[in-house]
Amino acid sequence: MSFFNQVFKGPQLAYYFKKISIAVFIFIVIVAGYFFSQLFFDLSKFSQFIFDFVLQRSNYNFAYFTSSIIGALGIISFVGLVLLVGSWVERRVIAKFQIRVGPNRVGPFGLLQPIADAIKLMQKEVLVPAIADKTLFLIPPVAIFLPAILAWGPIPWAPNMSYLNINVGILYVFAVSSLTVPIIFFAGWSSMNHYALLGSMRTVAMMVSYEIPISLSLLSVAIITGTLNFSEIVLWQSTNSIWLGLFMPFSLFTFFFASTAEINRTPNDIAEAESEIVAGYHIEYSGMKAGLFMAVELGNAVLLGALVTSLFLNGWFLFGIEKFVPPYIIFIGKTVAIYLLLIWLRATFPRFRLDQLMNFAWKTLIPVSIINFFVIAIEVTILNQFQSTGILIYIFALFNIFLFLGLIVVWSKIFSVDKFQPEKIQPKFAGEIGGLEAMKGVKSVD
Amino acid sequence: MVLGSLQVPGKDLSELINNSFADTIQNYTEDWVELKIENYLQIIEWMQNDKNIDAAQLSNLTAVDMLDSFEIHVHLQSLDKQKLYSIKVIIDRDAPSIPSLSNLYLGANLQEREVYDLFGINFTDHPDLRRIFLWDGFAGHPLRKDFLQMENANPGLPRFPFEEEGKQER
């Protein structure tokens, strides 16, 4: 820094040129983006076109097969793109939080860093511990990709744009994501490492505990919308002009917090707590196998963003903007916002302890979720008496927000979560120097 | 030489000890008081419990190789009285052994292990007398002045150190 200040006294022409060129670049991107968005506003047109095109030349089954393969490729390539760009975003954003620069060497703004990382990881030797169960050890890094990609199926990107538009969408996602538990347990168990065992045991304990609040919060969503289909849940929020996250903030909170425990993100990343059990269940994996675990974690974080968006944040709707911007762009934007929130949490918070997390799940989240569920059930019964929900739903939303705050206060009083007030804990200043006797003369700070 | 402001001069300390235990002081100078090894543990226990001396904390414990003998230097301090007491014991060099202070001071544990490791002085009644810095089976005790002349002495690491019991592989 000082070197540049000495050579150039203040910003020079090149500096302004850079700024102006960036502004021009952004302008061009916006204009081009507008035209492209009009062209690709409804992607279902293209899939319909392909379907018809193949149908004319062969039978129905083949056409169905072809279009579903193309759709699957679309989702997989999106997930792959997320894994590449997401790791760059995460590192750059966390670097901003930590007053660093982050990766900026490989490619423009360091954008090619994930590719360089992947190449490096692939070149590395995959070590298999001598005493490990070889077969079981090699399966999990591959198998863990299954739930991570399958769960993207029923996500509603836009109207008419959902790969698996099934009636049991929520149930499907819930079931598929549970597959992670045995895979992680296999990884930890087969490594024959105590750290890995601790990590996998923690994971199992946490998943068992936190799936209950998750299911309770999803149940609230199901009873108010009357469906398990993701697209219909999004449409319900639109017809009733309210985001479910506003209507039942506690369900949103429960779902979000419990999901961070499920996907091992700070502040609940105890399954791979770096400062305690180093890397948890994937401590013995090296090279690309470790990379796959990390990639899946990142993918799961984005998946959580997509789920929260469709369940609680009204999916592809955004105050009428969806008429001008392609809906799937809005959907991805909301997903990225949730992902950035996760990064923010990761950059800010320390980690809970295992017993604290368990206490929180069983003593706070589950009972309060049950209360919340009953309140919502009563509200749904009342709402069903009327033809249109109208103003009543906003009144209930307001009530739920206050209930959310009130329950938190009441529960923290009951279980005395905050046993102490930080202002009472200020260190005192020594009056006189000495040992145990002088301790009596210590005066407290004013 | 000027003593530190907390340190009790050897003369005063020897008088204090003499009042309670006659004939236990071997020698004293301004810096230290030399105790007989038979009374060492007893006097230190008394100093810890005595209200006037109140040697509540063991500040430092170390040894010096004097070629014909070992010296154990113990620095005790009283936080309330703001005093530092310096005590010295001379022990035999051939079979060095001295009572352990670990039962009086928790802080003596690691320091005595260090002295045992580097000087080979045996602390009787120490709860956990093992080497601390060097691995088991290291030949000799490096802080002795004749370390290089000792039998089996071979400074440097011939191979990667192993922690198995017994002699070091060469």
Add this chain to the structure above:
Amino acid sequence: MTVEEQYELNIGPQHPSTHGVFRIKVAMNGETIEDLDMIVGYLHRSMEKLSEERTFTQNIPFTDRADYLAAMSNNLGYCLAIEKLANVIPPQRATVLRVIFAELQRIASHAMANGTLVSDAGAWQTPLLYMFREREKILDLFEMTCGARLTTNYMRIGGVAFEPPDEFYPLLNELLGELPDKVDEYMDLLSTNEIFIARTKEVGIISPEDAINASLSGPALRGSGVPWDLRKAEPYCDYENYSFDVPVGNTGDSYDRFMVRMFEVKESIKIIKQALNELPSGMHKTQIPLALRPEPGQVYYRTEGPRGELGYFVISDGGPAPYRMHIRAPSLINLSLLKQLAVGSSLPDAVVTLGSIDIVVGEIDR
């Protein structure tokens, strides 16, 4: 049916939260620690033996390497001990400069200690890097004064090695101006953070009786509420002329040790400001012979380092090299209670306790 089986877990020598090559062998039952054995010595460089072969001046760089996070304080302790042994009186300006640098080092060291403690509690290194921001500026000041950032080798027997350059003072004043705000920022961020409180409060409680009996010193002792600070009790470098307070903790848990360090940073800022005001002109060191030969005798000189009571026990036989030099290493002795604290607690608690005691492995092993 429950099967209880003890298993052994090696924490370290390479582990993110052992702060160096430090190994703890724990016997665990589930998540509970049932037995603990600490194994040190991976960084043993036999400084005490080496120093018997080198002159008194040549030994100064060894002290940098002992506690490599507080090189200035270690230099200072050693030089004061030898000055006392050889009856060298440093000039007044050197004494004040020493106070400035030792206190700057204390701030840098405490920033590191607290930053790593929060990282041990699970924060993803954000607080560590925030605290490094201030530490970096202090290390820059060291670099412009003596050319080194970590192993400074700045103090000399009879003064300090170099006069700080002219650019030093404006930068130091700027740093002192912004440091209190930064410390308040950290206090706001961390000391009221619910998760951090939940992780550190009532974890690793040391009673004052145990703390004294186990020879604890520094923030580990003061965190338990014992008001003991050698800068007040046995002032060196004219510390009696500066007005500052000694913060002590309440219950002796990890949170208190953390807070004591935070408050000590503020007190250090006060001391540096006073020292800068009183900085006299004159020489920054006296001439001493290159091969200093002190009179035969012994000295046990203690200073208050960032980690506690840093003592140098030196015996001279009249030769140019010490007959025996012993470093009373606070990091090692503060670990006396580790087993007692960790047994019965869970692994995360043990990690936080170890982090709050603040060890530097270079000083443990020497």
